[in-house]
Amino acid sequence: MNDWTLICALADVPVLGARVVESSLKGRIALFRNSADQVFAVHDKCPHKGGPLSQGIVHGSTVTCPLHSWKIQLEDGQVAAPDVGCVTPFPVKIEDGQVYMQL
Amino acid sequence: MRKLKLVMVGNGMAGVRTLEELQKIAPDLYDITVFGAEPHPNYNRILLSPVLAGEMTIQDIILNDLQWYADNDINLHLGARVGEIDRRNRSVIATSASGETITVDYDRLLLATGSTPFVLPIPGNDLPGVISYRDIKDTDEMIDAAARYKHAVVIGAGLLGLEAANGLALRGMDVTVVHLSDWIMERQLDRTAGKMLQAALEAKGMKFKLNAHTAELVKGESGRVCAIRFKDGSSLPADLVCMAAGIRPNVALAEQAGIHCNRGIVVNDTLQTYDPRVYAVGECANHRGTAYGLVAPLFEQAKVCANHLAEMGIGRYQGSVTSTKLKVTGIDVFSAGDFSGAEGTEDIVLHDPGLGIYKRIVLKDDKLVGAVLYGDTKDGAWYFQLLKDEQNIHDIRDHLVFGNAHLGDVGHKGNSVAATMPDSAEVCGCNGVCKGTIVKAIKEHGLFSLEDVRKHTKASSSCGSCTGLVEQILASTVGGAYQPADSNNKAVCGCTDLSHGDVRKAIRDHKLLSVADTQQYLRWKTPNGCATCRPALNYYCISTWPHEAIDDPQSRFINERAHANIQKDGTYSVVPRMWGGLTTPTELRAIADAAEKYKVPTVKVTGGQRIDLLGVQKEDLPAMWADFARAGMASGHAYGKSLRTVKTCVGAEHCRFGTQRSMDLGVKLEKMLFGMWSPHKVKLAVSGCPRNCAESGIKDIGVIGVDSGYELYIGGNGGIKTEVAQFFCKVADDEEVMEYGGAFIQLYREEGFYLERTCHYLERVGMEHIKQHVLENAERRKELHEKLLFALQNYKDPWAERFEDASGGALRREFEIIKV
Numbered sequence: 001m002n003d004w005t006l007i008c009a010l011a012d013v014p015v016l017g018a019r020v021v022e023s024s025l026k027g028r029i030a031l032f033r034n035s036a037d038q039v040f041a042v043h044d045k046c047p048h049k050g051g052p053l054s055q056g057i058v059h060g061s062t063v064t065c066p067l068h069s070w071k072i073q074l075e076d077g078q079v080a081a082p083d084v085g086c087v088t089p090f091p092v093k094i095e096d097g098q099v100y101m102q103l
Numbered sequence: 104m105r106k107l108k109l110v111m112v113g114n115g116m117a118g119v120r121t122l123e124e125l126q127k128i129a130p131d132l133y134d135i136t137v138f139g140a141e142p143h144p145n146y147n148r149i150l151l152s153p154v155l156a157g158e159m160t161i162q163d164i165i166l167n168d169l170q171w172y173a174d175n176d177i178n179l180h181l182g183a184r185v186g187e188i189d190r191r192n193r194s195v196i197a198t199s200a201s202g203e204t205i206t207v208d209y210d211r212l213l214l215a216t217g218s219t220p221f222v223l224p225i226p227g228n229d230l231p232g233v234i235s236y237r238d239i240k241d242t243d244e245m246i247d248a249a250a251r252y253k254h255a256v257v258i259g260a261g262l263l264g265l266e267a268a269n270g271l272a273l274r275g276m277d278v279t280v281v282h283l284s285d286w287i288m289e290r291q292l293d294r295t296a297g298k299m300l301q302a303a304l305e306a307k308g309m310k311f312k313l314n315a316h317t318a319e320l321v322k323g324e325s326g327r328v329c330a331i332r333f334k335d336g337s338s339l340p341a342d343l344v345c346m347a348a349g350i351r352p353n354v355a356l357a358e359q360a361g362i363h364c365n366r367g368i369v370v371n372d373t374l375q376t377y378d379p380r381v382y383a384v385g386e387c388a389n390h391r392g393t394a395y396g397l398v399a400p401l402f403e404q405a406k407v408c409a410n411h412l413a414e415m416g417i418g419r420y421q422g423s424v425t426s427t428k429l430k431v432t433g434i435d436v437f438s439a440g441d442f443s444g445a446e447g448t449e450d451i452v453l454h455d456p457g458l459g460i461y462k463r464i465v466l467k468d469d470k471l472v473g474a475v476l477y478g479d480t481k482d483g484a485w486y487f488q489l490l491k492d493e494q495n496i497h498d499i500r501d502h503l504v505f506g507n508a509h510l511g512d513v514g515h516k517g518n519s520v521a522a523t524m525p526d527s528a529e530v531c532g533c534n535g536v537c538k539g540t541i542v543k544a545i546k547e548h549g550l551f552s553l554e555d556v557r558k559h560t561k562a563s564s565s566c567g568s569c570t571g572l573v574e575q576i577l578a579s580t581v582g583g584a585y586q587p588a589d590s591n592n593k594a595v596c597g598c599t600d601l602s603h604g605d606v607r608k609a610i611r612d613h614k615l616l617s618v619a620d621t622q623q624y625l626r627w628k629t630p631n632g633c634a635t636c637r638p639a640l641n642y643y644c645i646s647t648w649p650h651e652a653i654d655d656p657q658s659r660f661i662n663e664r665a666h667a668n669i670q671k672d673g674t675y676s677v678v679p680r681m682w683g684g685l686t687t688p689t690e691l692r693a694i695a696d697a698a699e700k701y702k703v704p705t706v707k708v709t710g711g712q713r714i715d716l717l718g719v720q721k722e723d724l725p726a727m728w729a730d731f732a733r734a735g736m737a738s739g740h741a742y743g744k745s746l747r748t749v750k751t752c753v754g755a756e757h758c759r760f761g762t763q764r765s766m767d768l769g770v771k772l773e774k775m776l777f778g779m780w781s782p783h784k785v786k787l788a789v790s791g792c793p794r795n796c797a798e799s800g801i802k803d804i805g806v807i808g809v810d811s812g813y814e815l816y817i818g819g820n821g822g823i824k825t826e827v828a829q830f831f832c833k834v835a836d837d838e839e840v841m842e843y844g845g846a847f848i849q850l851y852r853e854e855g856f857y858l859e860r861t862c863h864y865l866e867r868v869g870m871e872h873i874k875q876h877v878l879e880n881a882e883r884r885k886e887l888h889e890k891l892l893f894a895l896q897n898y899k900d901p902w903a904e905r906f907e908d909a910s911g912g913a914l915r916r917e918f919e920i921i922k923v
C-alpha cells in the first residue's frame with residue numbers, strides 16, 4: 001500500500017504543465033509541476049463533468065479545468081469556491097530528480 | 104518590524120470598503136483601529152429604503168459582521184465618536200459608548216465620516232418627531248412612528264425623500280411630500296418626467312405640495328411636533344417630519360483639526376488631504392470640486408486610496424460619472440450624466456404618455472452625455488456604458504432613443520429585459536444560473552460589481568454573452584450603487600489592476616518578451632497569473648515582438664498547445680487545412696485513410712468548408728499529423744485564436760454570375776495569413792459576385808467581387824450574436840485586397856484586446872480610427888501590411904513541426920502517456 005512507484009524524471013514534466021500517468025489500478029492520473037518545482041497528482045477527471053485536468057492551465061498550485069474553468073487546488077484536490085467538489089489526490093515526492101507516487 | 108498604525112474614523116460604506124481593498128493587497132502592513140459613531144457594524148446604507156418599505160430587515164443589510172472585524176484583527180470601537188484629532192502628536196481622541204476617553208496614535212489616518220443631513224434652519228426643527236433619514240436609528244424611528252401616528256410630512260422630493268415617503272406610505276401613514284420647486288426630483292428629472300413620476304406616486308397614495316416654503320414646525324400638546332406651517336400661512340398636520348432636503352459633507356472633525364476643507368475635505372487624486380498622513384474617502388471628501396453622494400464613486404475612491412495606503416502608489420482617482428435609480432418598487436426612474444441642457448447639447452426625446460414612457464437622451468459632439476428614463480429603464484445600463492465609454496454614437500443616432508433592444512441582436516453586449524424577467528428565468532446558459540440566484544447573491548453578500556457576481560454565482564464567467572444581462576440585474580438590484588467598469592479600463596483579471604490597454608502598452612514600451620517577464624515587470628499579484636491572463640499576455644508578447652518573444656506553450660489554452668480542439672469527452676477534433684475550401688482526390692484519400700486507421704468515430708463537413716475528424720485520442724494525434732504531413736496537408740488551426748478559414752464561392756472560375764475569381768483570391772489570402780495568431784479567431788470569406796454565396800457579410804473580413812474590383816467589409820460575426828460586417832472600402836484587384844485586408848488585420852492584432860472579436864474591436868475604436876490608419880494613410884497601410892508579413896514569415900506548420908520534432912522529443916512528449 002505504502003509503496004512509492006517511480007513515475008518519471010522531474011525534467012519530463014514541463015514547468016507549469018502536466019503529464020498523464022496511466023495506472024492499471026487507479027486509471028488516469030494527472031501529474032503536475034508548478035513554477036516552484038513542486039509536483040502534485042490528482043485523478044485526471046474534473047469533478048464537474050469529467051474534463052481532463054492534465055490539459056488545463058497551471059498557476060500557483062491550482063489548475064483550471066480546460067472545459068469550463070473550474071479551479072482545482074492541487075494540494076488537496078478541493079475545488080475552489082464558488083464551485084464545490086473534490087478530486088482524489090495522490091501522494092507524490094521528488095527524490096534525486098525522480099518523481100515517485102503512491103498508488 | 105513594527106507594524107504601522109492606521110486609524111479610521113467613520114465605520115461606513117466608503118471607509119470599510121477601503122479597508123477591504125487594503126486587506127486584499129497588504130494584509131499585514133497595519134494595525135488597524137476603527138471608530139464608528141453608530142452602534143452597528145458596517146451595513147448597506149442604500150438598502151435602508153427597502154428596510155423602511157418592509158421589503159428587507161436590518162439583518163439582511165449588514166455588510167461586515169463583527170466576525171469580519173475580528174478575522175481581520177481590526178480593533179473596533181462601536182458607538183464611539185472621535186471628537187478631536189491631535190495632528191502634532193498624531194493621535195485621535197474619542198469618547199467611547201460608555202463615556203470614557205480613548206486616545207489612539209496613528210501613522211496614517213483615514214477620514215470616512217460621510218455626510219450629515221441638512222436640517223432646515225426653522226423654528227421647531229429640534230422637536231421630538233422631527234428627524235432626518237440617514238441611518239438605522241432614523242429608520243427605526245420612522246418604523247416606530249408609522250405604527251403609532253397618522254400624519255407624516257417629508258420635506259424634499261429628491262431620491263431620498265421619495266424613498267422615505269414611499270416607505271412611510273407603505274407602512275400605512277398618510278404622507279405628504281413638501282417640495283420647494285415646481286416639480287419633483289428636479290435635479291434628476293426634467294419637468295415632464297417629474298410630472299409623470301408624481302402622478303405615479305400619487306396613484307400609490309402619496310400627496311404632494313409643490314412650491315412650498317416651510318416657515319416653522321409646530322409643537323403639539325404632548326411636546327411632539329404636530330403640524331408644519333408654510334410661509335403662505337397654510338399648514339398641514341404632521342406627527343412625523345422627515346427632512347430630506349440634502350446632505351452636507353461631514354467636515355466638522357477635519358475642520359477642527361485644521362485640515363483644509365471646502366464643501367468637503369479637499370483631497371487630491373490619491374485621496375490624500377492637505378496633511379499627507381491623512382486620507383479621506385467617501386461623502387466627506389471633495390475631489391476636484393465634487394463631493395459625491397452615491398456609493399459607486401466612493402468604491403472607486405476606496406480602491407485607489409487602499410492602493411496608496413498599501414504604499415504601492417499605483418492608480419489615480421480621476422472622478423466619476425454617476426447614475427441614479429429611484430428605489431421605489433414598481434416605478435422605474437433612471438438618470439445618468441448631465442442633462443441640465445448645457446450649451447452645445449442636443450436632446451432626443453421620446454414621450455408616450457399613454458404607455459407611461461419618457462426617455463430623454465442628451466448628446467454633445469456625437470457622444471452621449473446624459474440620459475433620463477422614466478417608465479422603461481431597461482436600457483439604462485446600456486446608455487450609461489455608452490456614456491462612460493464616450494463612444495461615438497453617430498452611426499446609431501437615428502435609433503438610439505429606442506434603446507439597445509431595438510438595435511437588434513447585434514452584439515451590443517446583450518442588454519435586454521433584466522428587470523422584467525421572472526426569477527426563474529435562466530440568465531447564464533453556460534453555468535445554468537437563473538435570475539433569482541443572482542438577485543439573492545447580490546442581496547445576501549452585498550455585491551456591487553460584475554466581478555463579485557461572477558465569483559459568487561459563476562454567472563457570466565464562461566462565454567460572457569450574458570454579461571450585459573447580469574450588469575442590468577445588478578443595476579436594477581442595487582440601483583445607482585452599480586458602477587459598470589469603463590470598458591476600456593477593465594482590469595485584465597484578478598491578478599492585476601491593469602487593463603488590457605495598459606498591459607499592451609507596457610509590453611511595447613519596455614520590450615517585454617515573455618509572460619513571466621511581463622508579470623514580474625508589472626508586479627502581478629499572483630505567482631503565475633491565471634488561466635485568464637496568461638493566454639492574453641502570451642498573445643500580447645508574441646504579437647508585439649514576433650520572432651523575438653518567447654511563446655510559452657503552458658500559457659496557451661490546451662487547444663493551441665495540442666493543435667487540436669478538445670471535445671467535451673476529452674478527445675480531440677482534427678481539421679486539416681483546405682486552402683480556400685479547395686481539396687484534391689489525394690487529400691481526400693489521406694483523410695479517409697486516417698479516419699479508418701485511427702478509428703475516428705465521426706467525420707463531418709464544417710461550416711468553414713473543410714473536413715473535421717472528431718473523437719481522436721490525444722495519444723494518436725502525432726501519428727495522425729505525420730500521416731497528413733506526408734500527404735502534404737497542414738494544420739487547419741480550427742482550434743486557435745488565429746486565422747480559421749477563408750470561405751469561397753466558386754466564382755468566375757465556374758459560376759455564370761461570377762465577376763471575380765473568388766477561389767483564387769481565397770487561396771491567396773489564406774496562404775498569406777497562414778499561422779497568424781490574433782486576439783480572437785478570424786474568419787474571412789470571398790464571394791465572386793454580389794449574390795454573396797460565401798456569406799461575406801458575417802465575416803471578420805468579407806470580400807465581395809463586383810465588376811470593377813472588390814468591396815471589403817469588416818467586423819462581421821456569425822457567432823453568439825450575429826453582427827453584420829460594415830462596408831470598409833472598394834479596391835481594384837487581388838493585391839489591394841491583400842494589402843488593405845492585411846493592414847486591417849494587423850491593426851487589430853496590435854490593438855485588439857485578447858478575446859475581443861473584430862466586431863467588438865471595431866465598436867470600441869470606431870470605424871474612423873481604422874479608416875485613418877488603413878485608408879487615408881498609404882504609408883501606414885503599407886507599414887501595417889509589411890509588419891503582418893514579417894510576423895508570419897517562416898511560420899512552420901505545427902503538425903509538421905511535431906512530426907519532424909527537432910527538439911529531441913520535447914514537443915511530442917506532451918502527447919505521450921506514462922504507463923505504470
Ligand SMILES: Cc1cc2nc3c(=O)[nH]c(=O)nc-3n(C[C@H](O)[C@H](O)[C@H](O)COP(=O)(O)OP(=O)(O)OC[C@H]3O[C@@H](n4cnc5c(N)ncnc54)[C@H](O)[C@@H]3O)c2cc1C
Pocket residue numbers: 112113114115116117118138139140141148149150151152183184185186215216217218236237238263266353356384385386387395396397398399401428430581582583584585
Ligand atoms: C436611505 C438612503 C438611501 C440611499 N440610496 C442610495 C442608492 O440607491 N444608491 C447610492 O449610490 N447611494 C445611496 N445612498 C447614499 C449612500 O448610502 C452613501 O453615499 C454612502 O453610504 C456614503 O458612504 P460613506 O462611507 O461616505 O458615509 P457613511 O456610510 O454615512 O459612513 C460614515 C460613518 O461615519 C460615522 N461618523 C461620522 N463622524 C464620526 C466621528 N467623528 N467619529 C466616529 N464616527 C463618525 C457615521 O456615524 C457613519 O456611520 C443612500 C443613502 C441613504 C441614507
Ligand code: FES
Pocket residue numbers: 046047048049050051065066067068069070
Ligand atoms: S469538466 Fe471541468 S470545469 Fe467542467
